[in-house]
Amino acid sequence: MDFLRPASWEEALAAKAEHPTAVPIAGGTDVMVEINFDHRRPEYLMDLNRIGDLREWETGADTVRLGASVPYTQIMENLRAELPGLALASHTVASPQIRNRGGVGGNLGTASPAGDAHPALLASGGEIEVESVRGRRMIPIDEFYLGVKRNAMEQDELIRAVHLPKATGPQQFSKVGTRNAMVIAVCAFGIALHPETKTVRTGIGSAAPTPVRAKEAETFLAAALEEGGHWESGAPIPVSVAKQFAQLASGACNPIDDVRGSAKYRRHAVGIMARRTLGWVWESYRGDGRTAQGGAQCA
Ligand SMILES: Cc1cc2nc3c(=O)[nH]c(=O)nc-3n(C[C@H](O)[C@H](O)[C@H](O)COP(=O)(O)OP(=O)(O)OC[C@H]3O[C@@H](n4cnc5c(N)ncnc54)[C@H](O)[C@@H]3O)c2cc1C
Numbered sequence: 001m002d003f004l005r006p007a008s009w010e011e012a013l014a015a016k017a018e019h020p021t022a023v024p025i026a027g028g029t030d031v032m033v034e035i036n037f038d039h040r041r042p043e044y045l046m047d048l049n050r051i052g053d054l055r056e057w058e059t060g061a062d063t064v065r066l067g068a069s070v071p072y073t074q075i076m077e078n079l080r081a082e083l084p085g086l087a088l089a090s091h092t093v094a095s096p097q098i099r100n101r102g103g104v105g106g107n108l109g110t111a112s113p114a115g116d117a118h119p120a121l122l123a124s125g126g127e128i129e130v131e132s133v134r135g136r137r138m139i140p141i142d143e144f145y146l147g148v149k150r151n152a153m154e155q156d157e158l159i160r161a162v163h164l165p166k167a168t169g170p171q172q173f174s175k176v177g178t179r180n181a182m183v184i185a186v187c188a189f190g191i192a193l194h195p196e197t198k199t200v201r202t203g204i205g206s207a208a209p210t211p212v213r214a215k216e217a218e219t220f221l222a223a224a225l226e227e228g229g230h231w232e233s234g235a236p237i238p239v240s241v242a243k244q245f246a247q248l249a250s251g252a253c254n255p256i257d258d259v260r261g262s263a264k265y266r267r268h269a270v271g272i273m274a275r276r277t278l279g280w281v282w283e284s285y286r287g288d289g290r291t292a293q294g295g296a297q298c299a
Helices: 009-018 031-036 072-078 084-091 096-101 104-110 117-124 215-227 239-251 263-286
Strands: 002-004 023-025 044-047 057-059 063-067 127-132 135-140 145-147 158-165 171-176 187-194 199-205
Touching (some): 009 158, 023 031, 084 117, 084 171, 084 187, 104 117, 104 158, 117 158, 117 187, 117 199, 215 239, 239 263
Parallel strands (some): 002 044, 023 044
Antiparallel strands (some): 057 063, 063 158, 127 135, 127 158, 171 187, 187 199
């Protein structure tokens, strides 16, 4: 195995063009597991850690540009106000050691349906900035996940950053695991209120071949909130609406039975998480309308 160590982004793109099968390594918290277990034996490993730009973020007027290798710890510590859903999801990833190394670029590179960043990214909306020597393109998050551990990147492309809108309303994230830390999600749910457009977005993890949105549930809830004048009044959401939202979220799942949980349990748990997180974001909206209250919940 050859080890490539580009000193700049341009060098990395050139190396990836020359060796399209080269496997990039950022935090290494997925890559090294695969290599150690001999699930992967790449001809070239390309270390991205000399490219400082990948560990930086910029906060603009409406968006955050998050470098691909910004570790979860930094997101939790520095971007809680701008990206509350992603900060809550980051908090549930593994352990402090893994959160100090791993980042969203690696989660997207692996594109596991169980990756914790995905439900938060889908709920917030945003775009993935990918680049090759052929040029740069922005992939909307909704078009990024193609199949189990398959994403929309070409072989010569690298992820440079993730562009996310700054939260304009409350966001929440919930994850069911077999214990409270160091656990892969049995399933997960993210929700974001977007009051400026009177819309709701969601993300479901580990309950379909790819991370998915519960689009019917989103449309139903936005219509119910609009019809009842809830965005203006902040009045409590009727139980029947919350119940229907949960059922539709559950229906958006296409899970399998595996060692972590049955399909039936996952459908059920997603419904419960949808209802709970809706309650949390709505309480928050009725309060100061912006902050993500409470923490991500693991059960
Ligand atoms: C003990 C343990 C517990 C874990 N628990 C969780 C958990 O609770 N939740 C969770 O979501 N994940 C968990 N993971 C998985 C892992 O930590 C995450 O997926 C993390 O986000 C990976 O980031 P990384 O920087 O370490 O990626 P790496 O391992 O460096 O890379 C992962 C993949 O992304 C590709 N890649 C990385 N950077 C780029 C780039 N810039 N452009 C293109 N491709 C790139 C790599 O080639 C590779 O295919 C766990 C891992 C371990 C070892």
